[in-house]
Amino acid sequence: MRDFSADHRWLSINTATLRGAGPLDAIIDACVRHDIRAISPWRDQVAGIGLARATQLVRSNSLELSGYCRGGMFPAIDAGGRQAALDDNRRAVDEAKTLDAACLVLVVGGLPGALAGPAQSKDLFAARNDVRDGIAATLEYARAAGMPLAIEPLHPMYAADRACVNTLEQALDLCDVLDPARTGALGVAVDVYHVWWDPKLEAQIARAGRQRLLAFHVCDWLVPTRDMLNDRGMMGDGVIELGRIRRWVESTGFGGYSEVEIFSSENWWKRPADEVLATCIERHRSAV
Amino acid sequence: MRDFSADHRWLSINTATLRGAGPLDAIIDACVRHDIRAISPWRDQVAGIGLARATQLVRSNSLELSGYCRGGMFPAIDAGGRQAALDDNRRAVDEAKTLDAACLVLVVGGLPGALAGPAQSKDLFAARNDVRDGIAATLEYARAAGMPLAIEPLHPMYAADRACVNTLEQALDLCDVLDPARTGALGVAVDVYHVWWDPKLEAQIARAGRQRLLAFHVCDWLVPTRDMLNDRGMMGDGVIELGRIRRWVESTGFGGYSEVEIFSSENWWKRPADEVLATCIERHRSAV
Numbered sequence: 001m002r003d004f005s006a007d008h009r010w011l012s013i014n015t016a017t018l019r020g021a022g023p024l025d026a027i028i029d030a031c032v033r034h035d036i037r038a039i040s041p042w043r044d045q046v047a048g049i050g051l052a053r054a055t056q057l058v059r060s061n062s063l064e065l066s067g068y069c070r071g072g073m074f075p076a077i078d079a080g081g082r083q084a085a086l087d088d089n090r091r092a093v094d095e096a097k098t099l100d101a102a103c104l105v106l107v108v109g110g111l112p113g114a115l116a117g118p119a120q121s122k123d124l125f126a127a128r129n130d131v132r133d134g135i136a137a138t139l140e141y142a143r144a145a146g147m148p149l150a151i152e153p154l155h156p157m158y159a160a161d162r163a164c165v166n167t168l169e170q171a172l173d174l175c176d177v178l179d180p181a182r183t184g185a186l187g188v189a190v191d192v193y194h195v196w197w198d199p200k201l202e203a204q205i206a207r208a209g210r211q212r213l214l215a216f217h218v219c220d221w222l223v224p225t226r227d228m229l230n231d232r233g234m235m236g237d238g239v240i241e242l243g244r245i246r247r248w249v250e251s252t253g254f255g256g257y258s259e260v261e262i263f264s265s266e267n268w269w270k271r272p273a274d275e276v277l278a279t280c281i282e283r284h285r286s287a288v
Numbered sequence: 289m290r291d292f293s294a295d296h297r298w299l300s301i302n303t304a305t306l307r308g309a310g311p312l313d314a315i316i317d318a319c320v321r322h323d324i325r326a327i328s329p330w331r332d333q334v335a336g337i338g339l340a341r342a343t344q345l346v347r348s349n350s351l352e353l354s355g356y357c358r359g360g361m362f363p364a365i366d367a368g369g370r371q372a373a374l375d376d377n378r379r380a381v382d383e384a385k386t387l388d389a390a391c392l393v394l395v396v397g398g399l400p401g402a403l404a405g406p407a408q409s410k411d412l413f414a415a416r417n418d419v420r421d422g423i424a425a426t427l428e429y430a431r432a433a434g435m436p437l438a439i440e441p442l443h444p445m446y447a448a449d450r451a452c453v454n455t456l457e458q459a460l461d462l463c464d465v466l467d468p469a470r471t472g473a474l475g476v477a478v479d480v481y482h483v484w485w486d487p488k489l490e491a492q493i494a495r496a497g498r499q500r501l502l503a504f505h506v507c508d509w510l511v512p513t514r515d516m517l518n519d520r521g522m523m524g525d526g527v528i529e530l531g532r533i534r535r536w537v538e539s540t541g542f543g544g545y546s547e548v549e550i551f552s553s554e555n556w557w558k559r560p561a562d563e564v565l566a567t568c569i570e571r572h573r574s575a576v
Binding site: 111114118119122128164166167170196198221225 | 399402406407410411412416443444445447448449452454455458484485486487509511512513516527528529
């Protein structure tokens with residue numbers, strides 16, 4: 001396993017970690033000040049300053065993108081909704097390509113309508129079929145564009161409203177169906193927050209292997225967790241054995257970034273960017 | 289599948305559903321008023337009126353117990369803690385036997401200390417070993433007493449503090465290890481709230497089969513869920529396809545009670561017992 005204690009060259013900052021720090025150009029400035037080599041931006045943050053300016057800032061600062069967040073949200077109640085999702089995913093692929101991201105992360109979506117309001121359907125099977133078909137269609141486009149797609153299994157507590165792919169095993173089953181040749185065009189994003197509890201995690205990480213393990217995200221699970229979405233912890237402040245999981249991940253041959261993604265509306269989002277980044281760096285070296 | 293629409297003879301009330309309705313004798317009175325034939329009481333509620341009086345009320349009202357809640361909480365940081373848990377589980381078996389419960393439900397416990405305060409360990413593997421050993425020891429005692437143990441896999445969002453058995457597959461793997469002969473002394477409690485999201489649910493329910501499917505609990509998953517513990521929904525108010533899951537359960541030959549267990553500090557616990565029970569009965573007939 002790589003030694004992270006001496007520097008932070010393998011630290012990437014998911015820009016959602018700095019939701020409280022203003023627009024993306026300010027976030028990039030802060031990352032550059034802290035000698036951070038890679039980021040993973042969200043589409044709304046890119047749109048906030050414009051794709052052209054985001055691309056220019058990424059290039060002029062020689063930043064890498066460990067990923068681009070996010071495509072997905074495939075399930076819909078009708079054909080029009082499904083087509084709109086496909087169109088939006090093509091735009092996400094294009095943006096990821098313009099930004100030269102390592103992969104486009106897919107948060108696949110849950111029951112139609114449930115993220116914005118009442119669920120329009122309770123049929124989890126139909127939602128999962130929409131996800132399979134949506135990824136298949138997007139994969140065709142993404143493959144032509146040379147942009148790998150990373151399915152991110154989300155914690156089961158998000159099954160209704162955000163993602164009905166909830167275990168790494170389920171995500172890899174999808175990869176087997178949609179890219180049986182393991183071409184590298186389709187894989188997974190392993191975020192410890194979503195999968196740390198899974199008794200099959202070690203085996204499924206090994207199953208993913210280097211070709212399908214496209215991204216590795218870290219944060220921590222706080223006890224107690226006070227909010228189901230926005231109470232993620234800084235690495236070391238919770239109960240996840242990060243070193244153990246990173247060892248499994250690197251056993252596959254993974255040598256990419258360890259991407260910090262912390263949604264924390266009541267804590268880290270309220271602190272200055274420099275404090276958040278200094279803490280990320282310190283914990284990357286001591287706790288990841 | 290049984291037709292529940294005409295009556296509520298297969299409805300059981302988990303007494304946690306009536307946490308706002310006073311002591312257990314008042315809860316039993318309310319259930320009897322509504323012609324409910326079965327309950328599943330919690331140990332603290334039984335202790336509140338005394339085991340002898342609880343037993344007398346159960347018998348004089350000809351109530352059945354679809355289960356007794358709960359044993360478990362096996363992981364501990366040291367041998368003394370583990371022994372204390374075993375002792376407590378023996379008392380729970382004895383109480384369940386006195387009350388003539390159909391099974392003792394096991395909420396197996398998470399990381400040592402995490403339910404009461406800071407986790408004393410992050411080692412989920414050690415916790416799972418404690419669970420396996422704790423169930424093994426308790427099973428010996430429970431088998432002699434003739435009290436079946438029902439492992440309840442809890443939703444993964446409770447992995448840290450309440451139960452590190454988080455899928456039905458994992459619970460059944462434990463059953464395979466500890467009771468390979470499928471004697472009926474060890475099985476599972478399937479609560480839709482904990483398992484509805486699981487892509488392997490249908491297959492694992494079939495795997496459990498009649499001998500290991502000892503209890504079936506219903507409520508609903510609300511969107512949004514505002515509290516990780518106490519915001520369960522009334523059947524029909526959320527997104528779980530209850531009928532589909534009950535069909536899978538009954539396909540095993542299960543012919544027991546459908547036990548309503550709703551933790552709802554801000555809604556149902558604030559309503560009068562008669563309103564809660566009338567609604568349970570109506571939804572049992574229309575939504576389960």
